[in-house]
Amino acid sequence: MTRWMDEEAGPVVRPYALIGGRTRSSGDALDLVSMITATGTVPPGGFVPGPEQERILSLVATATSVADIASDLDLPLGVVRVLLGDLHDHKLISIGRASASERILKEVINGLRAL
Amino acid sequence: MDFEPSDEPVALKILIAGGFGVGKTTLVGSISEIRPLRTEEVLSDRGIGIDDVEGVEGKHTTTVAMDFGRITIREGLVVYLFGTPGQERFWFMWDELSYGALGAVVLADTRRLTDCFPSIDYFEQRGTPFIVAVNCFDGAERYEADEVRSALDLDEDVPVLLCDVRRRASAKTVLVTLVEHSLKVLTAGQH
Numbered sequence: 640m641t642r643w644m645d646e647e648a649g650p651v652v653r654p655y656a657l658i659g660g661r662t663r664s665s666g667d668a669l670d671l672v673s674m675i676t677a678t679g680t681v682p683p684g685g686f687v688p689g690p691e692q693e694r695i696l697s698l699v700a701t702a703t704s705v706a707d708i709a710s711d712l713d714l715p716l717g718v719v720r721v722l723l724g725d726l727h728d729h730k731l732i733s734i735g736r737a738s739a740s741e742r743i744l745k746e747v748i749n750g751l752r753a754l
Numbered sequence: 755m756d757f758e759p760s761d762e763p764v765a766l767k768i769l770i771a772g773g774f775g776v777g778k779t780t781l782v783g784s785i786s787e788i789r790p791l792r793t794e795e796v797l798s799d800r801g802i803g804i805d806d807v808e809g810v811e812g813k814h815t816t817t818v819a820m821d822f823g824r825i826t827i828r829e830g831l832v833v834y835l836f837g838t839p840g841q842e843r844f845w846f847m848w849d850e851l852s853y854g855a856l857g858a859v860v861l862a863d864t865r866r867l868t869d870c871f872p873s874i875d876y877f878e879q880r881g882t883p884f885i886v887a888v889n890c891f892d893g894a895e896r897y898e899a900d901e902v903r904s905a906l907d908l909d910e911d912v913p914v915l916l917c918d919v920r921r922r923a924s925a926k927t928v929l930v931t932l933v934e935h936s937l938k939v940l941t942a943g944q945h
Contacts, residue, residue, distance in 0.1 A: 707789070
């Protein structure tokens with residue numbers, strides 16, 4: 640994969656250039672801890688994921704949170720949301736947002752105690 | 755009550771709030787793996803006069819660097835800790851951060867108790883379960899939890915505890931206390 644980052648010079652492409660200057664997309668509503676998983680679907684005709692979207696798709700082969708994706712890719716959250724919105728529009732990712740149940744909370748309490 | 759299939763990954767969000775310098779980052783670092791996050795936020799009206807945008811009127815976003823903590827309970831169950839930005843001009847980020855949050859830890863410093871008033875007001879108004887953890891700084895006068903509760907005019911059901919966020923065991927107790935409180939609030943809402 641072509642690296643667009645140069646450690647010395649910083650990003651060669653400004654973040655918002657990656658998303659055509661857009662700041663709004665269907666990814667806006669994504670919570671920081673929404674879990675993103677690749678659906679494994681073949682991109683439908685006409686849509687070619689960009690390099691950053693390819694990086695996201697390989698990252699979310701296993702479920703990954705929006706915050707972790709932004710951190711791993713070192714991209715601003717707003718940019719990641721737009722990239723994810725596009726992927727979701729093309730059904731390449733699924734978005735999970737399980738709410739906390741009593742069972743989960745008890746598991747968390749036990750897990751924290753065991754740390 | 756919500757049920758989820760056991761294989762569906764669950765991520766929970768806990769907020770760490772409190773005044774500037776009260777130990778939010780220390781708490782997160784004591785108990786979790788710290789990860790950097792960049793957000794580019796639209797400048798709010800509140801930034802006008804603070805952020806001098808004259809000559810760069812095209813700039814409508816500002817970069818906010820923040821850290822978050824991650825605790826893996828098991829595969830598919832992760833707890834995220836987000837510190838709320840201290841500066842008033844970043845209040846607009848609070849709504850996003852607190853959306854769907856399991857609860858919040860409000861860190862207090864007895865030398866500057868009023869610093870945590872805005873956080874307490876915010877979570878009370880939003881109905882987000884929260885606890886108050888009094889970070890015991892070296893050299894600061896010790897107060898009992900009840901004295902702090904009465905000084906902050908907290909409801910009886912809001913847990914208040916003393917802690918030392920530099921200590922992992924203490925940070926752990928703080929988080930366990932919060933999740934137990936959130937569980938209590940959750941189950942109370944079901945009956």
